[in-house]
Amino acid sequence: MPKDHGIGAAQKRREDVRFLTGAGKYTDDINVYGQTYCHFLRSDVAHGKIVSIDTSAAEAMPGVVRIFTGKDFEGVGGLPCGWLVTDKNGQPMKEPAHPVLAQGKVRHVGDPICAVIAETLDQARDAAEAIELEIEELPAVVDMRAALGADSARVHDDLSDNLCYDWQFGSDQAAVDKAFAEAAHVTTLELVNNRLVANPMEPRVAVAEYARANDETTLYTTSQNPHVIRLLMGAFVLGIPEHKLRVVAPDVGGGFGTKIFHYAEEAFVTFAARQINRPVKWTATRSEAFMSDAHGRDHVTKIELALDADNNFTGIRTDTLANMGAYLSTFASSVPTWLHGTLMAGNYRTPAIQVNVKAVFTNTVPVDAYRGAGRPEATFQLERLVDKAARELGVDPIKLRRQNFIESFPYATPVAVEYDTGNYVATMDKLEEMIDVPGFAARRAESEAKGKLRGLGVNCYIEACGIAPSNLVGQLGARAGLYDAATVRVNATGSISVMVGAHSHGQGHETAFPQVVADMLGIDESMIEIVHGDTSKIPFGMGTYGSRSLAVCGSAMVRATEKIINKAKKIAAHLMEASEGDIELKDGRFSVAGTDKSVAWGDVTLAAYVPHNYPLTEIEPGLEETAFYDPANFTYPAGAYACEVEVDPDTGKVTIERFAAADDFGNVVNPMIVEGQVHGGLAQGIGQALLESCVYDENGQLLSASYMDYAMPRASDVPFYMVDHSCATPCTHNPLGVKGCGEAGAIGSPPAVVNAVLDALNHAGHAVAHIDMPVSPHRVWQAMQG
Amino acid sequence: MTKVTMTVNGKTVSKEVRGNMLMTEFLRDELHLTGTHVGCDTSQCGACNIHVNGANVKGCTIFAAECDGAEVGTIEGQANADGSLNVIQQAFQDHHGLQCGFCTPGMVMSAAALLKENPKPSEAEVRHYLEGNICRCTGYHNIVKAILAASGQDVSSIAAE
Ligand code: FES
Ligand code: FES
Numbered sequence: 001m002p003k004d005h006g007i008g009a010a011q012k013r014r015e016d017v018r019f020l021t022g023a024g025k026y027t028d029d030i031n032v033y034g035q036t037y038c039h040f041l042r043s044d045v046a047h048g049k050i051v052s053i054d055t056s057a058a059e060a061m062p063g064v065v066r067i068f069t070g071k072d073f074e075g076v077g078g079l080p081c082g083w084l085v086t087d088k089n090g091q092p093m094k095e096p097a098h099p100v101l102a103q104g105k106v107r108h109v110g111d112p113i114c115a116v117i118a119e120t121l122d123q124a125r126d127a128a129e130a131i132e133l134e135i136e137e138l139p140a141v142v143d144m145r146a147a148l149g150a151d152s153a154r155v156h157d158d159l160s161d162n163l164c165y166d167w168q169f170g171s172d173q174a175a176v177d178k179a180f181a182e183a184a185h186v187t188t189l190e191l192v193n194n195r196l197v198a199n200p201m202e203p204r205v206a207v208a209e210y211a212r213a214n215d216e217t218t219l220y221t222t223s224q225n226p227h228v229i230r231l232l233m234g235a236f237v238l239g240i241p242e243h244k245l246r247v248v249a250p251d252v253g254g255g256f257g258t259k260i261f262h263y264a265e266e267a268f269v270t271f272a273a274r275q276i277n278r279p280v281k282w283t284a285t286r287s288e289a290f291m292s293d294a295h296g297r298d299h300v301t302k303i304e305l306a307l308d309a310d311n312n313f314t315g316i317r318t319d320t321l322a323n324m325g326a327y328l329s330t331f332a333s334s335v336p337t338w339l340h341g342t343l344m345a346g347n348y349r350t351p352a353i354q355v356n357v358k359a360v361f362t363n364t365v366p367v368d369a370y371r372g373a374g375r376p377e378a379t380f381q382l383e384r385l386v387d388k389a390a391r392e393l394g395v396d397p398i399k400l401r402r403q404n405f406i407e408s409f410p411y412a413t414p415v416a417v418e419y420d421t422g423n424y425v426a427t428m429d430k431l432e433e434m435i436d437v438p439g440f441a442a443r444r445a446e447s448e449a450k451g452k453l454r455g456l457g458v459n460c461y462i463e464a465c466g467i468a469p470s471n472l473v474g475q476l477g478a479r480a481g482l483y484d485a486a487t488v489r490v491n492a493t494g495s496i497s498v499m500v501g502a503h504s505h506g507q508g509h510e511t512a513f514p515q516v517v518a519d520m521l522g523i524d525e526s527m528i529e530i531v532h533g534d535t536s537k538i539p540f541g542m543g544t545y546g547s548r549s550l551a552v553c554g555s556a557m558v559r560a561t562e563k564i565i566n567k568a569k570k571i572a573a574h575l576m577e578a579s580e581g582d583i584e585l586k587d588g589r590f591s592v593a594g595t596d597k598s599v600a601w602g603d604v605t606l607a608a609y610v611p612h613n614y615p616l617t618e619i620e621p622g623l624e625e626t627a628f629y630d631p632a633n634f635t636y637p638a639g640a641y642a643c644e645v646e647v648d649p650d651t652g653k654v655t656i657e658r659f660a661a662a663d664d665f666g667n668v669v670n671p672m673i674v675e676g677q678v679h680g681g682l683a684q685g686i687g688q689a690l691l692e693s694c695v696y697d698e699n700g701q702l703l704s705a706s707y708m709d710y711a712m713p714r715a716s717d718v719p720f721y722m723v724d725h726s727c728a729t730p731c732t733h734n735p736l737g738v739k740g741c742g743e744a745g746a747i748g749s750p751p752a753v754v755n756a757v758l759d760a761l762n763h764a765g766h767a768v769a770h771i772d773m774p775v776s777p778h779r780v781w782q783a784m785q786g
Numbered sequence: 787m788t789k790v791t792m793t794v795n796g797k798t799v800s801k802e803v804r805g806n807m808l809m810t811e812f813l814r815d816e817l818h819l820t821g822t823h824v825g826c827d828t829s830q831c832g833a834c835n836i837h838v839n840g841a842n843v844k845g846c847t848i849f850a851a852e853c854d855g856a857e858v859g860t861i862e863g864q865a866n867a868d869g870s871l872n873v874i875q876q877a878f879q880d881h882h883g884l885q886c887g888f889c890t891p892g893m894v895m896s897a898a899a900l901l902k903e904n905p906k907p908s909e910a911e912v913r914h915y916l917e918g919n920i921c922r923c924t925g926y927h928n929i930v931k932a933i934l935a936a937s938g939q940d941v942s943s944i945a946a947e
Contacts, residue, residue: 012879012880012882013879013882015887016878016879017871017879018887019884019886019887019890019891020861020871020875020878020879020884020887020890020891020894021821021862021864021871021875022819022821022822022860022861022862022864022891023821023862024821024887024888025820026820026823028820028824029814029820199922200888200922201823201825201831201888201889201920201921201922201923202823202825202886202888203824203825252886253823253825253886253887253888253889254885254886254922254923256922285827286825286826286827286828286831287828506885506886506887506923507885508885672882673882676882676885676923676924676925676928677885678925679924679925679927679928680885680923680924680925681925682925683922683924683925683926684922684925706826706827706828706830707828707830707920708828708830712830712920712922713926714913714917714919714926715912715913715914715917715919715921715926715929715930716910716914716916716917718925718927720909720930720931720944721925721927745925
């Protein structure tokens with residue numbers, strides 16, 4: 001019998017009513033009295049020297065309040081990078097300055113040069129056109145291999161080359177060399193992980209307001225982590241004490257990683273509002289989003305797998321070039337290293353693994369975490385490689401995977417992470433049942449009868465979520481801790497506000513979080529509200545990304561609720577003149593064990609706030625508790641995915657016919673929300689595999705800067721998905737046993753799709769070893785022509 | 787500036803507007819109806835879908851001045867008279883057809899227009915009709931399911947909530 005409330009219930013979302021009636025409050029819906037409008041003049045060349053900027057004519061234009069240039073930011077901090085990676089030679093990575101407005105040089109198309117503030121947006125745009133700008137175009141560096149060449153132009157003149165760091169990690173060199181020297185078979189694969197744009201449907205917006213009377217600044221911004229933005233902006237960029245800076249991220253229309261980072265525009269409006277003493281609003285257009293939101297992925301990799309004579313994996317060696325773009329975005333440096341290299345073992349026992357990553361500066365938009373961040377890249381390499389190995393060896397790809405699965409837990413991989421729980425055999429069993437492997441031959445015959453090719457592709461994935469222990473990430477170079485915080489504030493009449501550091505931008509926290517607290521207290525969910533997204537209301541927070549909402553912040557909420565229960569029991573004991581140890585809480589009532597004495601939740605909360613008969617010498621009045629929770633480990637969701645495609649041999653067009661996802665997310669609080677998260681991830685992964693690509697020409701012009709040129713998945717590009725999360729092995733180190741589900745679909749689906757396409761082509765006699773994503777009709781058709 | 791008069795969600799409004807003012811700006815900035823969202827600048831995303839004289843129209847492709855005299859419907863006018871969710875809105879909630887909610891007003895407006903034209907669409911017809919609406923969150927599964935359910939069709943065999 002499915003539950004209808006509490007943990008495990010598919011509760012309908014309470015936030016939906018406002019979204020469905022147009023009553024949501026997104027950042028662009030916020031207008032502040034007296035506000036001005038900001039328009040950025042951005043570079044239209046990828047690389048150039050700023051020779052001169054003349055704003056005099058523009059300043060005289062109607063409605064112009066002020067024009068800012070890089071000069072106004074001399075002496076102001078630049079945008080910091082939050083993660084220091086150490087080179088394999090022990091050197092710290094190179095950290096070039098990232099000014100708020102370009103200084104001296106522009107380094108990518110979209111780099112902001114000037115900001116015009118005017119009474120209306122039209123006036124700001126008109127004035128921007130009157131700015132006289134002389135830029136001497138320089139040769140642009142776009143291709144990563146070329147960027148590393150000795151004679152390459154340099155993105156940053158003060159650096160000796162375009163290499164940010166050369167990072168190496170994993171088993172001893174000797175162990176890896178031995179595995180490859182002794183291998184019965186080695187499979188080698190070179191591949192590209194295509195650059196993507198996250199494209200949340202809501203473009204970024206920032207509105208800043210300054211109250212000179214008390215020197216307080218409020219920034220409304222489309223962010224996944226308002227406290228982190230406050231910290232970075234306060235401490236590093238603008239030097240405003242945190243108590244004088246409030247950051248609010250109201251309803252946010254999707255993030256997928258791209259709204260984690262601290263951006264120039266939000267620092268700019270905050271700075272400018274204080275300078276001109278008027279509110280400043282900036283709203284990105286979509287084209288602006290394409291050239292100013294951090295991009296994702298963009299790896300070029302060579303990976304090798306060593307197998308022994310029995311087809312056991314004995315070694316993995318991978319070399320990746322990771323594009324950083326022109327500047328280091330907030331978490332850019334951690335993505336190809338600690339979020340990618342450490343997942344290279346996948347679901348398999350491979351004793352020797354070595355990962356090398358060279359991070360490269362180019363004249364492109366900065367690259368940072370996008371849904372999955374590093375894990376999709378690792379999974380794509382490994383799962384394409386395993387599939388290629390199976391084809392070369394003539395063994396069944398499912399069988400080869402099963403044979404090499406990790407089966408005993410905890411399991412310490414050669415790349416530094418320890419998986420606490422998992423059951424990869426069970427998820428693969430489930431997957432085979434869902435996709436109906438035995439029925440595939442008949443479905444293939446049916447496709448063939450229509451003149452189509454059919455392929456079945458399978459893969460596994462594992463990811464590290466719920467990031468993560470502060471002491472560990474500190475050793476790895478993180479400049480922040482990754483705990484989270486929650487305050488449970490019980491009101492006199494028993495209703496509850498829970499202030500959480502996690503930020504909801506589509507994940508349904510307002511519904512799922514109360515389910516947990518209601519379950520613990522045995523009261524109705526309608527008594528509980530969730531407050532998030534405002535630094536003035538919540539204790540602290542590290543935000544939402546990497547599936548950390550429930551695993552980390554939810555655990556903080558559990559700890560705070562436990563403190564509430566402890567104190568409430570003391571009050572109840574006093575009210576019933578019983579001993580505290582005898583008090584039990586069940587269904588919202590406190591009772592004395594072994595008696596019929598009980599008091600309701602509301603009576604206890606009232607006593608806490610109306611302490612007429614109250615042991616004031618022993619217990620403080622009030623009922624409010626805060627907890628900070630720092631996890632002991634990452635969580636390790638895992639799964640197995642299968643995709644069936646039809647390929648049109650005449651055009652190369654690929655159609656997804658069936659898709660199945662069997663995931664282990666540990667315990668699940670709201671299955672409806674979890675399944676929705678998987679669906680969304682699948683569409684993004686399928687988008688990457690078949691459609692999406694961010695394309696630059698050799699001069700660094702961004703060719704895909706609108707929805708006319710960047711192919712977003714639409715309703716007819718995807719099928720109904722089959723998803724399952726019943727093979728759950730609960731996480732052993734957080735109180736909820738949850739692992740996280742947000743990235744799974746985007747990690748697990750690209751290799752399944754590409755493996756399926758290659759299965760279709762190879763079965764039809766086209767010996768195609770690999771096709772890079774997006775597997776467009778053009779690329780498929782070309783591959784079929786041999 | 788020209789003066790326009792139109793009916794928006796059943797209420798007559800009159801305003802002076804700039805000739806180049808889009809309906810999205812008119813609704814959001816002049817009437818404070820912020821449910822109509824702007825997700826792109828190339829008329830591709832459908833976050834701005836509204837109804838103009840019964841037709842499903844992208845609010846970012848039509849000037850306010852062109853709507854002089856028109857009957858305009860937005861997401862704010864979709865709920866039942868008593869404020870409860872209409873059948874389509876309710877189906878979106880029941881089947882989790884939204885996550886961040888940003889594409890949602892446009893999706894609901896498109897769904898309403900589709901079901902008026904074609905009261906019992908097939909799955910393929912729903913997907914085809916939504917070509918002009920992008921959702922980045924839901925993977926479309928639950929949106930398509932919600933629209934089929936709103937049309938009164940049995941969706942119990944479609945996987946997942
Ligand atoms: S805003 Fe109108 S279609 Fe995107
Ligand atoms: S619900 Fe977020 S874009 Fe559709």
